[in-house]
Amino acid sequence: xxxxxxxxxxxxxxxxxxxxxxxxxxxxxxxxxxxxxxxxxxxxxxxxxxxxxxxxxxxxxxxxxxxxxxxxxxxxxxxxxxxxxxxxxxxxxxxxxxxxxxxxxxxxxxxxxxxxxxxxxxxxxxxxxxxxxxxxxxxxxxxxxxxxxxxxxxxxxxxxxxxxxxxxxxxxxxxxxxxxxxxxxxxxxxxxxxxxxxxxxxxxxxxxxxxxxxxxxxxxxxxxxxxxxxxxxxxxxxxxxxxxxxxxxxxxxxxxxxxxxxxxxxxxxxxxxxxxxxxxxxxxxxxxxxxxxxxxxxxxxxxxxxxxxxxxxxxxxxxxxxxxxxxxxxxxxxxxxxxxxxxxxxxxxxxxxxxxxxxxxxxxxxxxxxxxxxxxxxxxxxxxxxxxxxxxxxxxxxxxxxxx
Numbered sequence: 001x002x003x004x005x006x007x008x009x010x011x012x013x014x015x016x017x018x019x020x021x022x023x024x025x026x027x028x029x030x031x032x033x034x035x036x037x038x039x040x041x042x043x044x045x046x047x048x049x050x051x052x053x054x055x056x057x058x059x060x061x062x063x064x065x066x067x068x069x070x071x072x073x074x075x076x077x078x079x080x081x082x083x084x085x086x087x088x089x090x091x092x093x094x095x096x097x098x099x100x101x102x103x104x105x106x107x108x109x110x111x112x113x114x115x116x117x118x119x120x121x122x123x124x125x126x127x128x129x130x131x132x133x134x135x136x137x138x139x140x141x142x143x144x145x146x147x148x149x150x151x152x153x154x155x156x157x158x159x160x161x162x163x164x165x166x167x168x169x170x171x172x173x174x175x176x177x178x179x180x181x182x183x184x185x186x187x188x189x190x191x192x193x194x195x196x197x198x199x200x201x202x203x204x205x206x207x208x209x210x211x212x213x214x215x216x217x218x219x220x221x222x223x224x225x226x227x228x229x230x231x232x233x234x235x236x237x238x239x240x241x242x243x244x245x246x247x248x249x250x251x252x253x254x255x256x257x258x259x260x261x262x263x264x265x266x267x268x269x270x271x272x273x274x275x276x277x278x279x280x281x282x283x284x285x286x287x288x289x290x291x292x293x294x295x296x297x298x299x300x301x302x303x304x305x306x307x308x309x310x311x312x313x314x315x316x317x318x319x320x321x322x323x324x325x326x327x328x329x330x331x332x333x334x335x336x337x338x339x340x341x342x343x344x345x346x347x348x349x350x351x352x353x354x355x356x357x358x359x360x361x362x363x364x365x366x367x368x369x370x371x372x373x374x375x376x377x378x379x380x381x382x383x384x385x386x387x388x389x390x391x392x393x394x395x396x397x398x399x400x401x402x403x404x
Contacts, residue, residue: 002067004037007050008161008185011097011200013039015087021068023076030060032070033077038062039088042069046121047100047199052088055081093200095231099128101159101201102149102208102229106130108193109148110225111175114141118175119222127214127232132223137216142225149211152192156206160188161197209233288322295330301352303399305333305392312336313343317379320347324376328352333395335388342367342384346395347377354402362398366391 001021006013018035025031033054042064043049049062058074077084100123107118107130120131164186169178178184178196187197189205202208209230216225228236248255251262295302304323308316313336320332328349335344344363346356360371360378369382384391 001036003035003069005069006037006039007041007200008163008198010039011093011161011202013088014090014093015085017083017085020077020079020081020084023079024070026072031073031076033073033084034068034070035084035086038069038071039086040069040071041093041096041200045197045199046103047096047123048125050088050093050096052086054084054086094202096123097200097202098208098230099123099228099232100197100199101205102153102211102227103128103130104187104189104193104195104197104201105152105205105208106145106149106211106213106225106227107175108189109145109152112192113148114145116223127226127228129224129226131219132225134223135218135221137223137225142213142216146211146213152189153205153208153211156204157189157192159201159203159205160190161201162186162188210237212236284319284322287319288326291319291323291332292327292330295327300329301331301354301399302327302329303331303333303396305396306335307388307392308334308336310336310338313345313379316343317345317347317377320345321377323347324349324352331356331399333392333399335391337384337388340383340385342369342382342391344369344371344380344382344391344395345377346373346379346399348375350376354399356402358402359395359398362401363391363394366394 006016016039018037021034021036023031023033040050040052040059040062041047042062044064051061052059054071054073055077057077059071060074061072063070063072103121107121110116110118110132117133118130119133122129162185164184166181166184169184172186172194175193175195184196185198187193187195187199187201210233211229212227212233214226214228216223244255244258247258251258253261291304291306294304316334316336320334323332324330324347328351331346331348331352331354333346335342344360346359348354348356355375356378357373357375360373360380364371364380364382366386367380367382367384369380371378371380373379
């Protein structure tokens, strides 16, 4: 027996009583109930389903299966009851009404007035999207579409939903062809939009509330536009206005000056970053000179070894590279430790004769570590389970073996 859809005639119906036709269990073990009639909207047409309660039992989702509508439940209903009291989650329903009608308005504006056809619609939990059959969208056209859409909202135009036969369709300039040949439901915003649609909508455009385009991006050769309507837009405005006010307080300026203040701070940050980079290079040059003074220049293969604490391995790798570039016969053995963790960097200059990968491999067992590299540079990581002095002793011994 087909389920009668009450929401097709009245989107504002919040509670109703219906007869329980049957109950079942889905493949995943979820209970569902089928009623003789329902105001619950099933998922479809880009619009999520309603939720609510049947005799106090939570309806988690609603799906259409052939001619019947299944209400999926948190638990099975009492089958001894002849009539089931149903209650729609009205906040969710009205949100969907605002978003869906807002999509009709926005798509109509993009199509009729800007020549951009909507080819897909999706209503998400935090934002909606439409896909436009275009390759790019400018800021100016997006703003124009948003302004025109909100103008239609403010006109508070009547939104009608009615069933028509196939012959009657010839009277209307349809946005798209219907997907069915009978029981065709048409949603009409007079002079704006004529659209075959089974979704829930308010009776006037004013109830849609503010329509806000949030952004757009390229998607599979088209443009995907994100937007919100009604209470969602107001909620977003409140959140962003609050954050803007907090930023203004932080910057000690007015809200309208936050952007220029941020840009000024960004310029200052770039200047400071360049100054820090210059100072860091000077510091490394000084470190290279200091480490060079520790080298035994009379040795055929001079070695410099140093331990650092809490210093990023990226920095000591750069330091090792600068040392071995300046002193080309040199081998640099650096370790940096943080707590029980240790990292090793072994590097040699272009005139040195060792093999850093081999050197590292000889000490990795000491730290239960792993690593890799090549003859000129190798890096490893492990646990500092031995005194640093013993680790350096093994490293230097390994260098001697690799240069022998």
